[in-house]
Amino acid sequence: MSRTVVIAGVGPGLGASVARRFVDEGCRVALFARSESYIDDLAEELNDDDGDNGGEALAVPTDLADPESIESGFETVREAFGPVDVLVNHASGGSWKGLLELSLEEFERALDVSARGAFLCSQEAVGDMLDGDGGTVIFTGATSAVRGRGGALAFSSAKFAARGMAQSMARELGPRGIHVAHVVIDGGILPPTREVESPEKYLDPDAITDSYWHLVEQDESAWTLELDLRPHVEEF
Amino acid sequence: MSRTVVIAGVGPGLGASVARRFVDEGCRVALFARSESYIDDLAEELNDDDGDNGGEALAVPTDLADPESIESGFETVREAFGPVDVLVNHASGGSWKGLLELSLEEFERALDVSARGAFLCSQEAVGDMLDGDGGTVIFTGATSAVRGRGGALAFSSAKFAARGMAQSMARELGPRGIHVAHVVIDGGILPPTREVESPEKYLDPDAITDSYWHLVEQDESAWTLELDLRPHVEEF
């Protein structure tokens, strides 16, 4: 089975790793991000690498804070790849500021990207899935989705909002054949472009991606709503 | 000590009960709601009832989805009562709809009232508290703030967002003398205006209010971030 996948929010870390793995598994993967040049390059790289498993990538410049941009992004995907089978809600905004330093605009940006953007992408994708054979929606969460972090008000609030959405969707849509999962990433992700001093303290994006793929492949008789992931040395 | 209190979102159920109790305890209570006629009547009733403990009420027509209305509401409170000591973030929007029936406007309304409104009210109130002797911020939460409910996507998402905000604020502001608490109301609140068949299945708003007042009165050496409240017969 070759799946059509939307990764909503692709940057050089985890998003790129998920895209690479899903293409390797034979998926047609649409890369959503504001930064057109980055996803163009990534799509080209992934399409060059592919074997003959049918996997391919498509750059779809999209502003996840803009409802119209999301709508037209999904139109582009459907025209190129057909209806969506898998959605990864991966974007998050949110400057790490406390209550008093945070501006209204910063608060709104965080909620618009992490919550409203995820809502609109889910609405688009799930519509396709219900017309088809079901599908999978994965939310990339964070520790701040389960424990509000002091000094990161908008990030905490937005990540909680997405988790509440995921739980609501899981209960609504599970019986209709759609697997909704929320992954709590607990720790820093290994930066792709610079050396770090103690790499064992970071999550390797390819290792995270193993669990994303496992979620996609789970049998519907034993679906996971939530799992956490952290480096083995993480204090928590 | 006579406290200045803002109840952000006053209706005839729990909001009115909190207002009445806080006035009885000698607080100066500002009633925020869009519906001017309701809070005018309530303020009049509370001011007629008051003893000589200094408690009084003020109707402050405010749209919690509108940042400017919130700002001018707090100005009105400060002019009438001085700086704010206690804030109750009590409003919530959110039609109970699932993913596909929910409109963009309904989603935004829920987040604007429950999350953005609470953020802006907190910013206003906490600014006053930090200039003074600290204070208390109480969030009225719901079961859907801890377990996303199928078919109530916007409500779940917005209630989660407010809980994440409360947890972030508690960690940021506790050391600065501000008590942030989140109350999980698990069950229906006894309706004020109509008979119900089995009243024991509902939370009595005056009983809820006992716990709100307890939170205000807690000593800073033993503050509660979260407590749940439910009728003794509730299944959960």
Add this chain to the structure above:
Amino acid sequence: MSRTVVIAGVGPGLGASVARRFVDEGCRVALFARSESYIDDLAEELNDDDGDNGGEALAVPTDLADPESIESGFETVREAFGPVDVLVNHASGGSWKGLLELSLEEFERALDVSARGAFLCSQEAVGDMLDGDGGTVIFTGATSAVRGRGGALAFSSAKFAARGMAQSMARELGPRGIHVAHVVIDGGILPPTREVESPEKYLDPDAITDSYWHLVEQDESAWTLELDLRPHVEEF
């Protein structure tokens, strides 16, 4: 209403504070502990202090790790004070050791006191409450009851066991008029007998006790199953 109270596990910190407050509120309070001399002195002190509100204290030497001792302790209480209305499951054993250093005896001691002891005390007390007008069972929990602590295996396991018991009992017994509550104490309790450097970093036992009494007094239309308590400066 004058209540008969059993505090299962009384030491000089929180247990003594709860006992003092409950006697002040007019309760007849039975003090359970292994150390006979300590509870004898405390009972004498509480009985000397009492006003004419009917409150009194009784020392009942009891080993909470010993089923027969628990049974005879409750017999003593019933003879002196009549059936039990309130139980505080307050004891906890548990050396703070990791997996490999912990002996079988240490593990068993922790579970016997915190879990089995609480089970047996609850069985005794709830039997009385169901024959009467209901009642209240409060469990003194800890952060390690909600997040297992590395290096404190037996303590974490035993505290989790007690919390699971409290949740099961709340669901079973709430509809029958018995309020079961679990209090998560997050932080160190101010030591009664020695000076500490930064007292604001500790929970004042009398402040904790305010919330215990609030739980006893809650109306059955709005009962709390769980609340947390921590000093305002606590990092968490």
Add this chain to the structure above:
Amino acid sequence: MSRTVVIAGVGPGLGASVARRFVDEGCRVALFARSESYIDDLAEELNDDDGDNGGEALAVPTDLADPESIESGFETVREAFGPVDVLVNHASGGSWKGLLELSLEEFERALDVSARGAFLCSQEAVGDMLDGDGGTVIFTGATSAVRGRGGALAFSSAKFAARGMAQSMARELGPRGIHVAHVVIDGGILPPTREVESPEKYLDPDAITDSYWHLVEQDESAWTLELDLRPHVEEF
């Protein structure tokens, strides 16, 4: 890499499925259970089926409520297969009774098997793992490990105790190269020996086992402490 695995508590449902899969993956799997005849037959069946991947099974009659039996069980495993790499704490006792119907013996049996037995097995297995190249400990949990169930006091208490243990061990042992995971099984497991009316309402044990194997294979840079599993139609 060929791993030595102990499955502590093997019955015809999930335990047998885990054993079969792990043998298929080339593991040497020791089957612990009181019922000698069942595990003898299962071991024979698994050994007949095996290909040439090195996987094999060994029946080790063991009473998980008996510390000496556990110790000698691990001796048998080490003699046959060498030091242990993976432990699955799978046993649980616990009659589903409420507070007043439960006997002391039933309570103790539940705690002895689920908590003390898991502690002793973990102590044995982790000693081996620390001498070697690390390893994995998986706890089979249940919904009652995260929400105490009314009328199932001993089961809830014992399952909570095991979860607290798992969390404590994860924090202690993760940095030392040992992956501790707790799986929340939410729903009934498809019975192996009888027809059921709506099989889609049950978890297929082989589907559960996919996630167990995924946990064993996770890279140490992205380990899961907890995941839940439920049938897609489950209400929760």
